[in-house]
Amino acid sequence: MKKVYFTLLTIFLMSLAAKAQSYQKTQLGLKAVINATVVEIQFYSPQIVRVIKYPEKDNFQKKSLSVIKNPEKTRFSIDKKADKILLKTDALQVILNSNTGSVSFASHTGKALLNEKESGTVFTDFNDTGSKTYTVTQSFILDKKESVYGLGILQNGKMSQRNQKVHMVQNNTWDFVTFFQSDKGYGLFWDNYSPTDFSDNPEETSFKSEVGDGVDYYFMGGGNADGVIANMRGLTGQVPMFPKWTFGFWQSRERYKSQNETVEVVKKYRDLGVPLDGIIQDWQYWGDNYHWNGMSFLNPEFSKPQQMVDDIHNLNAHLIISIWSSFGPKTPQFQELKEKNMLMDFQTWPQSGKDVWPPDMNFPSGVQVYDPYNPEARDIYWKYLNKGLFSFGIDGWWMDSTEPDHLDFKPKDFDNKTFLGSFRKVRNAFPLMAVGGVYDHQREVTSDKRVFILTRSAFAGQQRYGANTWSGDVNSSWEMLRNQIPAGLNFSLCGIPYWNSDIGGFFAGAYNRGGNAGSGAKNPAYQELYVRWLQFGAFTPMMRSHGTDVPREIYQFGKKGEPIYDAIEKSINLRYTLLPYIYSNAWKITNGQSSMMRALMMDFEDDKVKDMNSEYLFGQSILVAPVINAQYTPETIVKTNEDTGWDKKDTSDKPKTLAVDFTQKKSKKVYLPAGAIWYDFWTNNKYNGGQEIEQETAIDKIPLFVKAGSIIPIGPKVQYVNEKKWDDLEIRIYEGADGEFTLYEDEGDNYNYEKGKYATITFKWNDSKKTVTVSKQKGSFSGMLKERKFKVVKASSKTGMSDTASEQIDKVISYNGNEVSIKL
Template identity: 55%
Template sequence: MKNQLFLSLAATFLLAVPAVADTGKASVSIPADGMTCEIEFYTPDIVRVVKYPSAMTSAPEKKSLAVIASPADVNYSRKDNSGAVTLKTGKLTVSVNKKTGDITFSDARGRKLLREGDAVMTMRESGADKGSYTVVQNFSLDKDEPIYGLGILQNGKMSQRGTECKMIQGNTWDFVPFFQSLKGYGVYWDNYSPTWFRDNASTTMFDSEVGDCIDYYFMGGGNADGVVANMRHLTGDVPMHPMWTYGFWQSRERYKTQEELLEVVRRHRELGVPLDGIIQDWQYWGNNYQWNAMEFVNSGFHDPKAMMDEVHARNAHAIISVWSSFGPMTKPYREMDAKGLLFGINTWPESGYDGWPPRKDYPAGVKVYDAFSAEARDIYWNHLKRLYDLGLDGWWMDSTEPDHFDFKEEDLELPTALGSFRKVRNAYPLMSVEGVYDHQRAIDNDRRVFILTRSAFAGQQRTGANTWSGDVVSTWDSFRAQLPAGLNFSLTGNPNYNSDLGGFFPAAYNNVYGDNSAPRNPLFQELYVRWLQYGIFSPMMRSHGENIKREIYYFGEAGEPVYDAIAEAIKLRYALLPYTYSTAHDVSARRGSFLRALSMDFPADRNTHDCNDKFMYGRSLLVAPVLHAAYTPEDAISANKWLGLDNGTDNSAKVKAAVNFNDMKEHSVYLPAGTAWWDYFTGEKLQGGKTHSRPVKLNSIPLYVKAGSILPIGPDVQYATEKPWDNLEVRVYPGADGEFTLYEDEGDNYNYEKGMFSTITFAYDDSARKLTIGDRSGSFPGMIGKRKFRIVLPDGKSASVDYDGRKQTVKL
């Protein structure tokens, strides 16, 4: 190709090059014919690799959007001989072969972790990024080496070996260019342009459309937790969410008036079914020309302040839908348009006409804002603050990928504040969400930022965001795909994940029975209950979808199996709240994970390496959701793979015979080897490394506790903070030594960052059958002084302990 610069590291490191140069305490530059490679240690087991044409006198200036860490003062040794340049810290060895240019990464014991293949940079000859490059880096993995990560993928796979996908943010596929291996290392590809990830028998590669250099981070860690910790070190730690966010959330597309929204909160309180969060979806602003006005312009919301006052008076919280785009009749549109801060891509909604299909002869004129611009982010917050001042408790930031219809290559040529749209495309969700987080943190330390968002990128865990998997369709296949999607996302360092419980598009379940009949359609009932039961063990338990009303009272009444199964699932969520909130502290303070692939805790058991149907919730609970219909047929509802849409015309979603959800069915589950397990509900002890069957009904939740676990159980409440934890049940599961730290704070401010929280560590000695409750550490305003713990064993035996903060030992 004319004027093409083609650089392959396979032939660039020559013996005649100048000597390796130190560029700093922990940085080395290796020049070669046509290419320079810079290796820079950030920690003893995190290293950055940058490659660029040697015609440049130094690496291109680049301020990473995702990486916020700075290189540390890392000591390393260097060995430079005729064959290789070898750099060694106490944890990693990085070796550059002078003949091939390949870099090999090994651990401290010399065990090879990863080896590079070819690196390729090809100059772009035209367009907005002319003079930049397409950048490709190949890696060579072991044949049977499982890898995880890449984001939220709807492919149903746990290990991503054999995956090929184009990483460009979409509705139901969120991409993070990061993978980690079961061997205990990870690779973060620091590029924001559309990128192909390909893994096949010969190579694993990242191939990005634009970059000024090849730029990636290799990190050790030793195991999955270590790799996640290193990724968080690079890209940011996780702030605590408010305690109330770990309760139950109800939502609908959409509540059309404030009375509809308030009715849900009132009915929950009347029925005694717990509720903490309610969400107002779109069009509270009026018509599509007023899209995302960030004001209650719709006449159905005549007094939004009174609405929020009642929500709070009933001890609930509300968040509201805001988008990355604005209609032409809105104040934000006019302000941003005057400053050239809007993109001209085709986005949602396409029509000003409120109906389906969209009337494109009445275009809405909605435009996406330039979230890469600091000025635009300021304007966004200034308008969002109107809702904040009304008392809204958080933000549902929808379409943060953003929606991009009728895609054309020239759309990527559009300018942003940080270069072409192509250059920064995939980081849009990070920039838009971080803008809101930073602005709210700047003015308020009394309310923790909470953001629910539809898309994500590396580093987004630092923004108080919980990402949901987009508008997925209401099918069993789609439901099953959510488990590995969330686990792989968590393995990128982003711990906060959820999905629309029941799926977003259930229209087919209505079609044959009439409007809003899906809650009484056994096919949807079974799917919804099983999805809801899975949601108990997500960082956010949120019921949501379009076309039907899915509040509990539409599924029947107390005493009926579907209603009861829903109520029991919600109540179990609250019973586990002390465990969940303590796990949230582990996530925030110790870089832990809520959703844990079984390979994280049981890597020696090969049966866990590609397990996509069960997981650990925290470090104690193994969740094995019922993922297949047992009472009804799994009717196939057509869906668009990328958008998650069903066509709404499938009439097959009809039950052909009576369904009795009280009938017993069988559910089998393989429990990992290396430990014993306890059935959470029956107290039966089970052996690991075996498959076990148990009878289940619709309300049954296959849940197992690892031997040695200590599990705090919360009081029966209607909302998260209704009752103090002054009389907790603490369940102890013998069979191994164990430890658990109970975490407590004020629940909804940032005083914990100042050390205002307390912890109590419970330690179980299995051989001595002894539980030690340690001295309480720390304090905070409102802390419980004296309390009771009721210690319970699986066989029901119990002991009561009065605790005043001082160490106690209990013989069991």
Template identity: 55%
Template structure:
């Protein structure tokens, strides 16, 4: 009898389990945007944004999930062709580019190519929702675990000062800080990217147990998978989701001078005058902090009447000298400012200590749109209305002194500070960009800032790497930091040339200290090939004349590279157009262009600048030579000599202080600009055009009015060049487009580069052919 009951009971249990499985298998549905399902008490949504971009949302069954992303500006596209079908216990969502598979027994989501090659996968039962022990109602600590191939290489996570290009094997708390930009995004050499859309402090862990994002606050798991063929297409997918980068004015791609700090308007103007007298190019001068007076008046957005008695006259004088001025502004306000009083009255201040110490300064609630309106009202009245050209938005992490965990529980307009912590720079920079665009379209917005988050590229943001130290180790770390930042999808990045904290070199003579001169010179050579070339620091002034005079070796090298930057402006500005119009990148890890060459995957000390230049900064003190890797897939010209080297080899390049190893990819066309004192001094009516033979080449020369938003209305021109290497023919295409003041006729000086011909930073004396161009197609045989 007992045996019979047991059999019936087991049969009943088996039927129950079977029914549960059937119920689980049937508990999904196709939606306009993709697929919804519930697995083991977790609601899962798959949304199609384009054929290669899928959003994954997970949250506990019965919970509420609604989110307006701060970073992502796209919506799912229900019109994308897709198929949904079952295969056993799997639900497959297929587009023309990607298969997304949901396992209905474990909730695992995986992504494959159409031929079923696996790209990326979650771990089984990898979603974890833990009770949020903080002040956020209806929220969780959210974690998702993934599986990467054992030898897979990944890049990104923002700007990390760990000296590594490959971000495998990390345990990294992603939270904003001075010198650390935290963006929960990575991309793989397998050709995909992952953006984890969460703004709270997030731990990224990669070890033998798996890879995971774990955020302190979230209503659910929310991430985007982006399939791309290479690094460029993954960056393009990220820009598709989070916005394109507007074009900056031509002048900002020149040389910009700063220090901590110019104490009077007369000191600032004297710097610009000295550059002009020395005939050293300069386009930007930067006014750092305390132009407002005392710390209790911190960030008053008005000029101290004693040290800056006529600020509009100062700005006008800078313009008369054909230069432009950045003015600093902070998110914090001293207790004696009008802004502090207004924000406090309206409960728009965050109550924690910020810079400067012991001043009572508080930051405003950047997440509140009304607070951002107020911020701009003061900034416009006190600064922008005087004619300033660009912003230095400092401390945009922001600085957080005497940090207490309870500081993060206070509420902002969008929820607890903890829940939106990492998006502080995004919201702050957004406010200034949006308001300036509303105020005028005659000046392009330029924002230099110390922190960033996903999507910030759409607000004309140029992030610098923070207050790093003046050391060789710090210098070395900046290169992979900038490359990973760029691989995250944000194209504009720079550093304080020479490092910010230079105190260790003061006793040895400051700018006359040979040890600092070497470090600064090598750093400036690197700076010549950043998206923004900017000298800045404390303790030691960095103006070129501080290092000597013309004829002195260090002075001459610094001048040489500043002038090289200006020769490259047609190339740089055209590259900037590719960034804006085709989701391109300035600083390019070698894997972006040479993905088939595994030797480049972990090289963090070299990079491509645009598509043509291979840059290898000298980052070892006293180096007399440097090992340089030339990737497979191209031949390489030594920029300084014109000597041709084959790819796929390590070479040793002599590195006297005048030389930073620099190579140009065979199959490149480089327009060479005129010698100028500022970016717009001369029109590009007589450009030298350097052709590096050995492969076919293409280049598009871009021009517009240099500083307004008419290019968004189609007022610009492009001239396309094509080099047919086999036929030794250069085609200059028909001019495309028009804008007011454009050149109708011009000359091109064609130079076919070879050893000791068309090499180095000076214009070529004996060109190979002079071509008159009136906008019509021209074919030149060389």
């Protein structure tokens, strides 16, 4: 009998051991079945690993909408010790617990990075319009003092996204990306497109998605924020170069009501000598709401569209135009898409056929959103866009409502069928598909004109589609201005570098007086807010003024010689003088995985900047500390959104007219990160990092600082980007550390750079020897300068920005493309 018991025990223990070791090595990693759950670990590179989990009884088949990287051949080893299966590459360690199925991640040296929570994988049965699937949850354990960043454009004012819950469904002003990165040097992309909850509390950090056939996420190392971003872009797509002219100043409003008005704005800027590169035509050029987004100039006020485009081009400006993700019932697009069952049925903007607020639902518009998940629907969209607008030579696309607008939400709306399943299943990827459809089609048509898309929403991978995302219809308040800084920084930390906001806020009606529409431009309370927002906007990837209620053109605010007008003009001119720096930084994004707006934690190991939401680096040299509190007027509390903002009724709590002296000097506190010496951009006074200082401000000046060791090229004063060549640049040297800067140039508005037709010149500063070396020029392109001069200026308190260039010059270098060194 003892022998029988012993035999049974042996068999039982052997079966347990076999179960515990039940895994198979695959080409990409391993596959195991643990507690009736399949766990797959797949290396996409030495630094990127994919984790898939699903119930053993099911199959998991998925083609990612965001991930375009094919797994590269990666050397890895597998070693089993007790209940741990260790997979190692040259960069990562991945540990699978063979008892619980939980996965942990560590650096190649064994430094712990992230752990799944034991029993943190949950599958809950879910019926998705007849398809049996799951609600999926994966929980992780983060260190208590760890900071995480990302999740998209969030209007919560926070830099680190710890200790909160975010319900992630795309909307007008919150754009969600199911990705975060940690200050420990790793990132995590949750590859799911359904409504998702990100939750972080002291017990766990989790993603929970309403629909999913399994858990599917990518863990990536990187060592620092730039390394993580490089891996995220390697996984989901690289960033193309934008046209050079897009980095100038853009004027817009809701809306110019005739082609004559649109052209006259450009003419006025030219007459005033104020730089401008772009004008934007908003909605209703197609006529009424029943012809919504017809992509045709049916409005009689736009009867000669080719002349409008030609007039703008002859003024050396560019035009982008509003297009939407929905169509009115009287458009041919609607009819063709409807016949092919490619429209979705839920309430979207505009709800009424009458252009009134609130919507008069006695006259429903019948506007419906199209299905961009369907490749044929994307073909149809482009067919009409190409014929109706692109054929006129329009320069780019303002893709509004790419989230899309989803009004009067009802749960059954998610039951709408798309090409890829229920709308519920793919909801958050809508902007990725809509924007990608336009980019891909234009690239197929021509390589002579770079795609430029301004869009209101985004998802992971959208950086590959030539799109700059703006933060939606935010209201015109100081609180909202403050929120834009961490919103843009966290979005950039998702690997999507191009971002902007409506300068001055979209809904500004609270500043108009006595029912006088547009009077807000003369209201000091709005003037101050607008100027500060514009100064911030000068240091974002796109400088674009836009909104409703209060026209934003510079001449609305006064005239030359008046403080507000002069402050606006000064900011625009400053943007243009920094164009060589900005365009070269754009190349660092495309070629070097960099980011233009940089959270301070990216570049400084300083605990005081880990959660700083009020300052940032623009490029890797300029510290921007925008004025984000009212200094001359009381702060106006404005509570509007995309619904209430359209209500034009007068209210009694509007800001009062004040007597304000905008010539007074003010001040604000600025923190200078440790680990660097800092130069005041305006005066060149020097400060040690690691301290907070009281910095003087004025209505025309915000605190700007330059890091020692920086080299900044200063461009000529121009009225538009391409007015003058960069043949006489000023090169500013900020001593105190060695430095390097690469000036990038190309043809400006085609894709020849992808064929190697571009040139770079690298400047190096040796701080101990006080020498500047200009390298041999690399590369060439059509129209490249053969000879030029560089006026070298060593920053000192005698050479602030207010001085004339002739007083600042230390050396003039005649440059013909060969290396030259000078001593300052």
